[in-house]
Amino acid sequence: MAKVKCAWFDFASCEGCQIELTNYGEPFVELLQHIEIVEFREVMTEKTEAPIDVAFIEGSFTRESDRAKLERIRDRAAVVVAYGSCATCGGINALKNHTDDYKQEVYGADADKPHLDSTKALPISAAIKVDYEVKGCPMDKDEFLGIVQQLVHGTAKVYVPSYPVCVECKRRGTVCRFDEGDYCLGPIAQAGCGAPCPADGIPCEACRGMVQDANQKSMEKVLMENGKLPERWAKQKTRMFTANFREDA
Amino acid sequence: MKRCYISDEHLNGFVEALMGRGPVIAPVAKQSRFVFEKLETVDDLMLDYDTTILPPKVAFFPTKQELVTFDGKEAKSCINPTDQVLFGVHPYDIKGIAMSDKFYTDSHVDENYMANRRATTIVGSSVQKHYKHAFFGSVCMEVEVIGHDMFLTRVAGGYVADVLTDKGEALLGLGQFGDATDAQAGEADQVNQAAMENCPEKLENTSAQIRDKMRSSFRSDVWEELSEDCFSCGSCNTVCPTCYCFDVQDEWGLDGVSATRCRTWDSCLTAEFSEVSVQGGCENFREQRAERFRHRFMRKAAYLNEQLGGPACVGCGRCSGACTADIANPVVVINKIMEQ
Amino acid sequence: MSCSCGSNAENVFLPKEAEIISAKKMTDTETHFSLRMKDGSTFDFEPGQIVEAGVFGFGEIPLGLSSSPTQTDSFELVVREVGKVSKALTELGEGDTMMIRGPMGKGFPLAELRGKDVLIVAGGIGLCPTRSLIRYIMARRDEFKKFTLFYGTRSPKELLFEEDLVEWRASDGVACLETVDQADESWKGNVGVITTLFEKAEGLDADTHVIICGPPVMYKFVIQKLVSIGIPHSNVFVDLERRMKCGIGKCGHCQINDKYVCLDGPVFRFSDIEELEEAI
Amino acid sequence: MSKNVNIDVHHLTRVEGHGNIVVNVTDGTLEKVQWQVPEAPRFFEAMVRGRHYSEVARITSRICGICAVGHTLASLKASEAALGIEISEQTAILRRILKHSENFDSHVVHVFFLVAPDLLGVSSVFPLVQTHGDVVKLALRMKRLGHEWGSTIGGRTTHPTRAIVGGFASLPGAARTVREGEAALKELQQKLLNAVPDAVKTYELLGELAGNIPSFTRETEYVGLVDDVEYGLYDGKIGCLMPDGTKELINVSDYLSVTNEYVVDQSTAKYSKHNMDSYMAGALARININYDQLHPEAKKLAEGLGFKAVCFNPYMNSIAQFIEAVHSVYTSVELIDQLLTKGLKDEKPVAPTKYDQGVGATEVPRGILFHEYTYDSEGFCTVGNCIIPTGQNHGNIQCDMEKLVPEMLEKDMAEKDMELGLEMLVRAYDPCISCSTHYLDVTFKK
Numbered sequence A: 001m002a003k004v005k006c007a008w009f010d011f012a013s014c015e016g017c018q019i020e021l022t023n024y025g026e027p028f029v030e031l032l033q034h035i036e037i038v039e040f041r042e043v044m045t046e047k048t049e050a051p052i053d054v055a056f057i058e059g060s061f062t063r064e065s066d067r068a069k070l071e072r073i074r075d076r077a078a079v080v081v082a083y084g085s086c087a088t089c090g091g092i093n094a095l096k097n098h099t100d101d102y103k104q105e106v107y108g109a110d111a112d113k114p115h116l117d118s119t120k121a122l123p124i125s126a127a128i129k130v131d132y133e134v135k136g137c138p139m140d141k142d143e144f145l146g147i148v149q150q151l152v153h154g155t156a157k158v159y160v161p162s163y164p165v166c167v168e169c170k171r172r173g174t175v176c177r178f179d180e181g182d183y184c185l186g187p188i189a190q191a192g193c194g195a196p197c198p199a200d201g202i203p204c205e206a207c208r209g210m211v212q213d214a215n216q217k218s219m220e221k222v223l224m225e226n227g228k229l230p231e232r233w234a235k236q237k238t239r240m241f242t243a244n245f246r247e248d249a
Numbered sequence B: 001m002k003r004c005y006i007s008d009e010h011l012n013g014f015v016e017a018l019m020g021r022g023p024v025i026a027p028v029a030k031q032s033r034f035v036f037e038k039l040e041t042v043d044d045l046m047l048d049y050d051t052t053i054l055p056p057k058v059a060f061f062p063t064k065q066e067l068v069t070f071d072g073k074e075a076k077s078c079i080n081p082t083d084q085v086l087f088g089v090h091p092y093d094i095k096g097i098a099m100s101d102k103f104y105t106d107s108h109v110d111e112n113y114m115a116n117r118r119a120t121t122i123v124g125s126s127v128q129k130h131y132k133h134a135f136f137g138s139v140c141m142e143v144e145v146i147g148h149d150m151f152l153t154r155v156a157g158g159y160v161a162d163v164l165t166d167k168g169e170a171l172l173g174l175g176q177f178g179d180a181t182d183a184q185a186g187e188a189d190q191v192n193q194a195a196m197e198n199c200p201e202k203l204e205n206t207s208a209q210i211r212d213k214m215r216s217s218f219r220s221d222v223w224e225e226l227s228e229d230c231f232s233c234g235s236c237n238t239v240c241p242t243c244y245c246f247d248v249q250d251e252w253g254l255d256g257v258s259a260t261r262c263r264t265w266d267s268c269l270t271a272e273f274s275e276v277s278v279q280g281g282c283e284n285f286r287e288q289r290a291e292r293f294r295h296r297f298m299r300k301a302a303y304l305n306e307q308l309g310g311p312a313c314v315g316c317g318r319c320s321g322a323c324t325a326d327i328a329n330p331v332v333v334i335n336k337i338m339e340q
Numbered sequence C: 001m002s003c004s005c006g007s008n009a010e011n012v013f014l015p016k017e018a019e020i021i022s023a024k025k026m027t028d029t030e031t032h033f034s035l036r037m038k039d040g041s042t043f044d045f046e047p048g049q050i051v052e053a054g055v056f057g058f059g060e061i062p063l064g065l066s067s068s069p070t071q072t073d074s075f076e077l078v079v080r081e082v083g084k085v086s087k088a089l090t091e092l093g094e095g096d097t098m099m100i101r102g103p104m105g106k107g108f109p110l111a112e113l114r115g116k117d118v119l120i121v122a123g124g125i126g127l128c129p130t131r132s133l134i135r136y137i138m139a140r141r142d143e144f145k146k147f148t149l150f151y152g153t154r155s156p157k158e159l160l161f162e163e164d165l166v167e168w169r170a171s172d173g174v175a176c177l178e179t180v181d182q183a184d185e186s187w188k189g190n191v192g193v194i195t196t197l198f199e200k201a202e203g204l205d206a207d208t209h210v211i212i213c214g215p216p217v218m219y220k221f222v223i224q225k226l227v228s229i230g231i232p233h234s235n236v237f238v239d240l241e242r243r244m245k246c247g248i249g250k251c252g253h254c255q256i257n258d259k260y261v262c263l264d265g266p267v268f269r270f271s272d273i274e275e276l277e278e279a280i
Numbered sequence D: 001m002s003k004n005v006n007i008d009v010h011h012l013t014r015v016e017g018h019g020n021i022v023v024n025v026t027d028g029t030l031e032k033v034q035w036q037v038p039e040a041p042r043f044f045e046a047m048v049r050g051r052h053y054s055e056v057a058r059i060t061s062r063i064c065g066i067c068a069v070g071h072t073l074a075s076l077k078a079s080e081a082a083l084g085i086e087i088s089e090q091t092a093i094l095r096r097i098l099k100h101s102e103n104f105d106s107h108v109v110h111v112f113f114l115v116a117p118d119l120l121g122v123s124s125v126f127p128l129v130q131t132h133g134d135v136v137k138l139a140l141r142m143k144r145l146g147h148e149w150g151s152t153i154g155g156r157t158t159h160p161t162r163a164i165v166g167g168f169a170s171l172p173g174a175a176r177t178v179r180e181g182e183a184a185l186k187e188l189q190q191k192l193l194n195a196v197p198d199a200v201k202t203y204e205l206l207g208e209l210a211g212n213i214p215s216f217t218r219e220t221e222y223v224g225l226v227d228d229v230e231y232g233l234y235d236g237k238i239g240c241l242m243p244d245g246t247k248e249l250i251n252v253s254d255y256l257s258v259t260n261e262y263v264v265d266q267s268t269a270k271y272s273k274h275n276m277d278s279y280m281a282g283a284l285a286r287i288n289i290n291y292d293q294l295h296p297e298a299k300k301l302a303e304g305l306g307f308k309a310v311c312f313n314p315y316m317n318s319i320a321q322f323i324e325a326v327h328s329v330y331t332s333v334e335l336i337d338q339l340l341t342k343g344l345k346d347e348k349p350v351a352p353t354k355y356d357q358g359v360g361a362t363e364v365p366r367g368i369l370f371h372e373y374t375y376d377s378e379g380f381c382t383v384g385n386c387i388i389p390t391g392q393n394h395g396n397i398q399c400d401m402e403k404l405v406p407e408m409l410e411k412d413m414a415e416k417d418m419e420l421g422l423e424m425l426v427r428a429y430d431p432c433i434s435c436s437t438h439y440l441d442v443t444f445k446k
Ligand SMILES: Cc1cc2nc3c(=O)[nH]c(=O)nc-3n(C[C@H](O)[C@H](O)[C@H](O)COP(=O)(O)OP(=O)(O)OC[C@H]3O[C@@H](n4cnc5c(N)ncnc54)[C@H](O)[C@@H]3O)c2cc1C
Pocket: A157, B275, B276, B277, B278, B281, B282, B283, C050, C061, C062, C063, C064, C065, C078, C079, C080, C081, C082, C083, C084, C085, C086, C087, C125, C128, C129, C240, C241, C242, C243, C244, C245, C266
C-alpha cells in the first residue's frame, strides 16, 4: 500500500488538537508507516504545492481573507478532514458571534484598523466542502486515529455516533452531574469523546457541538429546574461551544 | 432450600475468602451513588446500597465487549470467561439477570454472553435501603426471582443465607455459616416482604391490565405529550437491567491490518438506532422521539410479556433517576396511560 | 472452582470464510458475487433467507441470497454499494475471501406457494432476494401454477440480471412484465411506476399468492392494487429491510414492534404485520 | 561592503502560531528588521464577559493548546483572588505537580521537535525517524510521559478538566476512593523515576550538539516569578533581574507596572517594556533569576552542559528548558512524597466568599502569564485581561534582531545562513503565538 500523503493546516485555533497528536507517544511512529507528512508548519519547514491525499485542517474560518487559502487547499486535496471543534463548528471562537463590540473591548482605539478583519467564527465547511470531521475541544486522539485508519483503508463512510454524550457517560457508569447538584449539557451534546468531563467531575460543555434535532427548549428548562441555573445563565449557557447551533444563531 | 446464618463479624471473613479465590464484583460507593465494581478491599463493600448506576449484568456483559478478533489472516473467537462472584445483587436485579439469560439463549445461544454468565456465581442480598424511585413491589410479580446461587437477608446481628444451588452450597465452606434458627428464617421472610411493601413508588394495576391498555393506546396522542422534553439521550435504557440491545462495530488495530469486532450497549431511544438505508437514501422507521419513547414502553410493558410471562421491567427505578428531563419514570407514564 | 462452560463452544459471531468464485459488476453500484464455503460445506438455505457478509475492519451487513438453493455447488449475493461495508465488499474480487454468517431468518413460504398462482413484484434491488425464489420456481416449474413477475427500476441502466431476464422473458411458463420510471432511447417497454403493470397483467385473481420486495414506498401502492383485485392480505408476503447488527434476534435493531425481522422475517405474511405501525 | 539582503520568512515554521521575519538590507545599510505577528485575532477578553466564574478558566484555557495548563491555572488563581478563595495545601501541591508536567511536556516538544532538527541540520523531526529512530522514539516516550503526568492530576493536558475554581473536581486518576487516588500518584511517581535514564540520554545528546548553538549575547532584563516555596513556576512575586544583578520584587497585583503594553509603529504586535527597552521571560529568565532554587540533580546537569547563570545568550533558552524539565521530574517526585506522607484527602472545592476583582500569575513554558478578572455580585465576569509571555517577549526578539543582524553582516554571512540564524533565534524563544489575545493583524507588503 502506497503511503497516504497528508498535510496539516491551521486557522484560528489554539493548536491544541495537533498537540494531542504528539500525545500518542511511541505508537505515533506506527502511524508514520502508513502516512507521509508533506506539510505541517508547526513541526517542519517543507511546504508543498503538489496534490495531497488528505488535508487536515484545524481552526475556524473567521475572516474572509482566509477563504482563498482554504479554496487552494481544497483544490489540491483529494480528501479534506476538519478536526477539532474550531474547524468543525466554530468552537469556542463562536462565543463572540452574538456581540459586535469585541474588537473595541480588546483593541480599544485600534479596533477599527482595517487589518483587524474578524467576522463571525464559522466552521471550515462554511468556506469549502469538508469530507470528514473529527470533533472535540480538544479532539479525542483515539477517535482521530480511528478515523485516519479508516481513511487510510479507503473507507467510504466513517462511522461516528450521532447520539448525545449521556449515552457514553452512562456506559461508563459515571455519576450524573445532576445527581451531584451540578448541571450538564450532555443530553444535547454530540458524543464520540467517551464522556471524559463528567467522569472527571465537571459538566459536559458540549464542546463537540449539539446533536441533530437537539431539544434546546427542554435543555433550558432542565438547566433551570434540575441544574438550578439562574435564568440569565441558562439562556446563555449554550453559547460557549455551541453558539452556532443555537436557534438564534 | 437450605437456610443458614452468618453473623456480622464473620461476613467480612467470608467475603475475603471469596476474594481469595477470584474476582468479587460487588456494590461500592461512588460519590452520591453506587456501582458494581471489583472489590479491592472488603471495606468498600456497601450491602446497604440503594441501587447502582448500571445494573449488575456489567459483571458478565460489559458495556463494550470484544466478539471476534482478526489478525490479518484468521478470525478468532474472544470468548474467554473467568470464574467470579457477583455479590450483593438485589432481588429485582436477579430477575433482570434471569431475563437477559433468557433473551441471550432463546432461539440462538449467545455464548459471548453465556460463557461469562455461567462462570459467575451470584450471591443476592436483601434491599436494606430503597432507591427513591423504586417500585419493584408492584411490578413484574409474575416473574420468579431465580438464577442466583445464594441469597443473604439482613437480620438482627447478621445475615440469613439461603442456599439455592450447588454453586451456592460450595460457598458455605468459605465462611462461618451455621444453621438459621426458625426465628431468624421468619425474620428474613418478613424483612423481604417489608422491602416489597415499602417501595416509595407504586403501580396501581396488574401486568395484564397494563399490557392490554398499552397495546390499545398505541395511537394515542399521549405519547407526544409525554415525550415533549425527551432528549433521545438513551440514559433510560442504558441503565435498565432488562434492556439488552447492542451495536456492533469493527475497529482497526494500530498496525492497520488487525481488527476487532466489538459490541456496545445500544439504545433504541437514540435517533440513529432505527435508521436504514433505502435505495441509497436513509429512512428512519422511528423518526419521531414520541415513537421511540413509545417503543421503549411498549417493549417494557407489552411486547416482551409473552416471552417472559411478565413485563420487562423489574421496578428498580433507575430510569426514573437517570432521566435528566424527569419524564422516563414508568410509574408516572404507566399510571398516566391507565387513567386515559 | 472449575468453569462449567465450554469456552470452545460456538461463537455465533464468528464468521466462516467463503471464497469468491466470481465477482461481476452489474451496474455502477451493484456487484454480483458467486461464492463457495472454504471448508467445503454446502450452504443450505431457503429462498428469501439472508446472510451476514463482512470484511474485517469494516463490519458486516445483511444481504439476501440471490441464487436458488437448487444450485448446490455455489451461492450468490448481490451487493449494492451504499456505504462503509457495502463498498468494502464491492472491492473484493475473484479469489478473495468474504466472511459469512448464516443463513438466517425465515424465507418465502415454499410449502404454501406450491400448487398456487404466484406473482412476484420486485422493485430495484428487490430483484436480488426474489431471484432466489424465481430461479427455484423455474427449476421446479411443475410444482407451481401460473407465474407472473413484475420488475421495475428507475431507469433501464439500473436493470439487474439481464441474462436471467432474457431467459425468463423467453420461458413459456412465465409472464415477465417490466417497467422503468424513466425511459431512454434503448427502452421499448412500459414506462411508469410498477403499479401500472397491473393493467397489463392477465389472470391475477383472489387466489394468487404475491411476494413483494422493493423500496418501502412501493408496498402501499402495490397492496392497494392487490386489494382491488380481491387478493386477501393473508396471501401477500413482503420482504422487509431493517438495520441488523447480529442477525440472531438479540441486538434489537431490526425490531418492528414485537417482531424481529431477522428471526420472524425478513419475509412476513402481510396480514401478520399490517397492524404494526412501524412496519412499512 | 555593498550587500543586498532580502529576508522575508512568511509564517515561520516550527513555532506555534504564525509569525514573519522581514529584513531588508540595501547596499550594506540595514533598512528594516522586523518580527511580525499576523495571527488571526481571537478576542478572548471579550468572550469571557458575561460568563460565570466556573466557566472562565475553561474558556481561557482555549487561548493556547500547548500552555493550556498554565492558562487554566493563571485563570483559576485570578478568579480565586477575585472571589476571596483560599485553596487548600493539597490543592496547591497538586497544582504545582500539574504545572511541572506542563513545563516538562512543552519543553520536550520544543527541544526535540522544534529545535533538535536545527541542531542536527534537518528541516523537521520526520527525517529523523529514519536517521535517528532511537531519538525520535525517546522523544515520543518523554512526550507521552508529560501527557500521562498531567492527565493523572488534571484529567487532560490539553484543556485540563479537573482543575476548577477552589480546588479539584476529582481525585488524581479520577479515582473513586482516596486509596485509589494514592495508588495513581504512586504509579505516576514510579513513571517519573523510570524516565531518568531517558533524561540522561537526552543530556548526553545535548552535550554533543551544544557546539551547534550560536554564540550571541545581549544584556537584557529578565522577568519571572520568584517563589519562597520552590523554584518560581506556579506561584510567587514578579521578580525583575537587571544585567547588573539587582533584583526587584513586585506584587502580582501590580503586574501592569511591569508589562506596560504599548503599540509601536513599525510593528503590529503590542510590545512590553519595564526598566529597559525590552525584557525577556521564559526558561532562561527563570533560571537566571532562580538558579539557586534548582533541584540539585538539575544543577548537576546544568553544570555539565556548561550553563552558568546569568546567561545572556537567548539561544541558550533551549538548554535552560531541558534543565527545567529535569528539575520538574525530580521536584514532582518529591511533591508526590509530600502528598503521600500527609495522606490524600477527598476535598470539596472551596466556595467564593466575595465577588470582586483579582489578578493571577503563573509561569508557562514561555514565561510569565497574567490573568485578571472582575466579577459582578452573581459571579458573572464583567472584565477580563490576559497578558501572555510571548507578547512580552516580542520586544526582546526585536531588540535581539536589531543587534544580531549587524553582527551577521559584519561576519559577512550568506543570506541563507542569516535567515536560518534569525529563525533559530525566534524558535529559541519558543514563541507560542496562538495565544493571540493581544495581537494586531497585518497585511504584508511583499
Ligand atoms: C433483510 C435484508 C436484506 C438485504 N439484502 C440486500 C442485498 O441483497 N443486497 C444489498 O446490496 N443490500 C441488501 N440489504 C441492505 C444492506 O444490508 C445495506 O445496504 C447495508 O447494511 C448498508 O451498510 P453499509 O455499511 O454499506 O452502509 P453504511 O455506511 O453503514 O450506511 C449507509 C446507510 O445504510 C444504513 N444502514 C446501516 N446498516 C444497515 C442495515 N443493516 N440495513 C439497512 N440499512 C443500514 C445507514 O443508516 C446509512 O443510512 C439488505 C438488508 C436487509 C435488512
